[in-house]
Structure formats: structure tokens, C-alpha cells
Amino acid sequence: xxxxxxxxxxxxxxxxxxxxxxxxxxxxxxxxxxxxxxxxxxxxxxxxxxxxxxxxxxxxxxxxxxxxxxxxxxxxxxxxxxxxxxxxxxxxxxxxxxxxxxxxxxxxxxxxxxxxxxxxxxxxxxxxxxxxxxxxxxxx
Numbered sequence: 001x002x003x004x005x006x007x008x009x010x011x012x013x014x015x016x017x018x019x020x021x022x023x024x025x026x027x028x029x030x031x032x033x034x035x036x037x038x039x040x041x042x043x044x045x046x047x048x049x050x051x052x053x054x055x056x057x058x059x060x061x062x063x064x065x066x067x068x069x070x071x072x073x074x075x076x077x078x079x080x081x082x083x084x085x086x087x088x089x090x091x092x093x094x095x096x097x098x099x100x101x102x103x104x105x106x107x108x109x110x111x112x113x114x115x116x117x118x119x120x121x122x123x124x125x126x127x128x129x130x131x132x133x134x135x136x137x138x139x140x
Contacts, residue, residue, distance in 0.1 A: 005051030005119055006030040010040040010067065011085065012059040016104070020054060023108040029115070037062030041070055044077060052115055055098075057086040068096060081118040083111070 007029045009020045017033045024031045032050065034040035038061045044050065053071075057064035064084060071077045084096060087104040099118035102110055 003030045004028040004116075006032060006048070007115060008032045008034065008040060008043060008050035008053045010034045010037060010053060010059070010064070011056040012036055013056075016056070016085070019108070020111065023111065024115070027112050036060060037064060037067040037070075040067055044071070044080075049077065050080065052081045052083065052099075052119055054083050054085060054111065054115070057084055057088060057091070068098070072097065081121075083114050083118060085111070 004027065007024050009017055009024070009031060010033075011017050011020070012035055014035070017035070021031045021033055032043060034043055036059050037055075040053070040055070041062070044053075053067075055064045055067060064086070068082065071080060071082070082098040083100045083102065084091065084098050085102050085104055085106055089103065091101050093099065093101055099121070100114040102114060
């Protein structure tokens with residue numbers, strides 16, 4: 001059975017990681033988990049690169065904000081879609097530069113829907129889908 005992609009779940013709360021692992025595995029994703037931002041970046045660096053990251057903002061060792069900064073500063077990681085899960089209100093997708101912001105506690109269906117939208121929109125934007133066309137100049 002083909003998976004829908006690999007999702008990296010980054011959250012310092014084990015129950016949250018396990019609920020997301022169960023929900024996303026059932027929905028057809030391969031799931032990798034990390035308990036803090038530093039561990040998440042190690043996983044991304046070691047490869048293979050995840051198709052999407054579900055990221056908590058408030059974590060010990062390295063916050064989600066620091067992870068976002070590191071991802072955006074590295075060209076090959078900058079386009080990885082990110083969905084933020086946070087208990088802190090007041091953050092927007094534009095402010096954080098992410099694909100979605102979902103509040104904790106979350107509904108599993110909302111997470112799955114946000115992932116599907118983020119992966120779908122990113123796949124439509126891939127440059128490999130576009131054919132290059134050349135324009136020829138005609139000489140008069």
C-alpha cells in the first residue's frame with residue numbers, strides 16, 4: 001500500500017505525539033516523531049526529508065520558532081510544509097510563514113485535513129510539473 005507521504009511530528013508531550021502518530025498512520029501517512037526541535041532538525045538533516053512537519057511552538061531544548069528559523073535558513077528545507085499546533089493563541093499562518101496554525105486541543109480530523117491541503121497545494125506548485133517553453137524570435 002502506498003503512503004500519502006512522511007510526516008514528522010514534533011511535540012514535547014508524549015501523549016500528543018502518540019495520538020498524532022495513531023491518527024496519521026491510520027490516515028495512510030508514514031510518521032516519524034521527535035520530542036523537541038533539536039531532535040527534529042537532526043532527523044531532517046539525516047534524511048530522508050519529510051513531506052510535511054507538524055510542529056509545536058513551545059518546547060524545551062529548542063522551540064518551534066527556532067526550528068522554523070533553521071528550516072527557512074536552509075534552502076533544501078525551506079519549502080517543507082509546516083503545520084503548527086499550539087496552545088498559545090494569537091499566531092497566524094502569515095506571521096509564522098507556515099501552512100496552517102491549529103489550536104490545542106485539536107481535532108484529529110482538522111489535523112488530517114490541514115495536512116492534505118498543505119501537501120496538495122505544495123504538489124501543485126512543484127516546478128517539475130511545469131514544462132519550460134521557449135520563445136523564438138522571428139527575424140523579419
